[in-house]
Amino acid sequence: MLRNMIWVGLGGMIGAVLRYTADSIFAMLFNPGYPALSILFVNLTGCLIMGYISGKIHSGSSEEMTLRLFLMTGILGSFTTFSGFTIQALSLIEQSVPLFILFFFGQPVIGLVLMIAGSYLSVSRKK
């Protein structure tokens, strides 16, 4: 239990730093309007990779369980964000309702499609 928590915490550290790095790069590239774009980027790439890893690593052995906790719960869980998703959605309402709809409802749909695509990639790469 404590060992699991350490792996999740370590992954969480890495995921949060990667998200902050992505956010800083988006801030340099696309000043104003960058927060929504950088959240879109981390959440959608996170879904794609989540699909790939969940298809590749099954929770059979205890090593695989630990690896899933580190990569999926820790790194990807922290790399992607829901608080940023809801806060950005609310600030988009003030700017444009169509953009809000695209961001708030479109993002989960595209995330789901990318996740299924990621799983498909992990299966088709197996021999």
Next chain:
Amino acid sequence: MVQLFFVAAGGAAGAIIRYILSLFISRLTNHSQVVTGTAVANAVGSFLAGLVMGYLTTHPAESADFGLFFSVGFLGSLTTFSTFVLEFRNLLDKSFSHQAIYLLLQMGGSLLLALIGILAGSVLAGGFHA
């Protein structure tokens, strides 16, 4: 570089609390796939993010380090989008009502709580009396 330290510390704490919440809620709901620890973490995280945002609109830049630790690190990692989509994907072969309740809880609940958080934050900051 010191910013990365604050983000990392908050990120570790947020992920560990999300993990503990998911174990706890799963036991509490007898391993429900609809009411999950992820939903609770996302709702609580959205409310707190709204609270901070509402407060900071009238008290800007209290402390940049606190924002990095708490909002970017802790709340960013406490909440998760990829696990939300993964849990929904696992419901695809369940009934429509399971899927609808899950989405309503996650998306509707979190959006509403974020809004309440923003309002509560600006009241706390005295925004409505200024």
